[in-house]
Amino acid sequence: MHRTPAPEQRRRTTACAIEQALGIGITLQADPGQILVVEGDPLRHCFRLLTGILRLYKALPDGRRQVLAFLLPGEYFGVFGSERHGYSAEAIAPSTLARYRRAGLEAELDGSRALAQAVLELASRELEHTRAQLLLLGRKSAEEKVASFLIALSARTAGGAGVIHLPMSRQDMADYLGLTIETVSRTLTRLRQDGLIALLRPQHVLLLEPERLQALAEGAA
Amino acid sequence: MHRTPAPEQRRRTTACAIEQALGIGITLQADPGQILVVEGDPLRHCFRLLTGILRLYKALPDGRRQVLAFLLPGEYFGVFGSERHGYSAEAIAPSTLARYRRAGLEAELDGSRALAQAVLELASRELEHTRAQLLLLGRKSAEEKVASFLIALSARTAGGAGVIHLPMSRQDMADYLGLTIETVSRTLTRLRQDGLIALLRPQHVLLLEPERLQALAEGAA
DNA sequence: CGCCCCGTTGAAGATGATCAAATCTTGTGG
DNA sequence: CCACAAGATTTGATCATCTTCAACGGGGCG
Secondary structure (H helix, E strand, O other): OOOOOOHHHHHHHHHHHHHHHHOOOEEEEEOOOOEEEOOOOEOOEEEEEEEOOEEEEEEOOOOOEEEEEEEOOOOEEOOOOOOEOOOEEEEOOOEEEEEEEHHHHHHHHHHOHHHHHHHHHHHHHHHHHHHHHHHHHHHOOHHHHHHHHHHHHHHHHOOOOOEEEOOOOHHHHHHHHOOOHHHHHHHHHHHHHOOOEEEEEOOEEEEOOHHHHHHHHOOOO | OOOOOOOOHHHHHHHHHHHHHHOOOEEEEEOOOOEEEOOOOEOOEEEEEEEOOEEEEEEOOOOOEEEEEEEOOOOEEOOOOOOEOOOEEEEOOOEEEEEEEHHHHHHHHHHOHHHHHHHHHHHHHHHHHHHHHHHHHHHOOHHHHHHHHHHHHHHHHOOOOOEEEOOOOHHHHHHHHOOOHHHHHHHHHHHHHOOOEEEEEOOEEEEOOHHHHHHHHOOOO
């Protein structure tokens, strides 16, 4: 069993090992705007999102916000670190979550090497996502940022094709991309004018030219 | 030589477990500008920096660069992930490194839970640093970025006090902070004019008012 | 029906980028 | 030790992108 599993298979393995280790936990509901965890809270629980969508974010004292990630069903948060939550978590849409005791997870970590491996792999993927986001925030233009966002969301939720749904507000998108709502809106309009996307409704976007969009996202010279 | 400040207990534990697991490895030298790893390279080795300093970065096709981190002596890279390196690594100053086979590390991971825990904790810390950098890149002004950088570097290298040494060029700082060299330079000048720092030489900065600098870095409203 | 929130559009402004040039550092060779 | 050259940093002027401030429109829900 020293064979490296295919990425697809490994991902499933990962999820399983963690799911099994965590057990059932407590199910809870969250309404839009409901805050589940505040940055700095003692790290007593970790969570798995079952349905809905969350934003994970950090904030500055004056209210400026940086959304670190949007959490989709099946994904975890609060798994890493040891002292405190590193970000706040807030429901965007009505959501259901499973909540687990961190103590249980850490105990299992000592026991199951499959679990340890799964958690480490989760961390690796999260690290890579976050690093890609550093490049986006530091070096991409507004247009490239929005294109990147659409392509990534499409890959995550729609398997890369067709109409995609934006469950979050323009404010959330702006806080994720390091922009303002006006710039996000204007950029979407420009992409529409250029024939790259169609805006069916504010929250429904059709990717007309995914390849050109992708090229834009990657900052093709 | 000045004595090195005693690191936190946990950090020492972490370092030890990883050091022990990796064994001795191969020592190598790198001159300034020398590229040790290119983003996308197969992940066959991981490294520990012994002396010198590296930049870890991602780049876009047209050459725009985002520095993810500066690696200081004692720190590792290439430890996470499974397929490919997620970033490039390049020496800034003459450096020495220890190189290890990833295969060995992964084998040890199955055996030693102390190692697994240490690696996971390394990942957690790296995640937290990267998330803080997302907030910086997405939501801080140039002045806040530079202040954050100086405070963080001071904490990392000087234990938080006195004169700090900037071993990297203005270009590196700019690519780390999502700015241009001109803006970095102008911002340092403004901080000097405001009495927050003194620029002894381009690479030697004295923090005159670390507390005000820190407040600025945190975006105090 | 009408309010309210969200998104879009418009105009003006500011921060940081770009283009350009002067100055300082550093290393080399006389 | 000094002169010089090459590169890095700083400074200046102008410009562009994105932000801010403001107003309008449209869809959903009471």
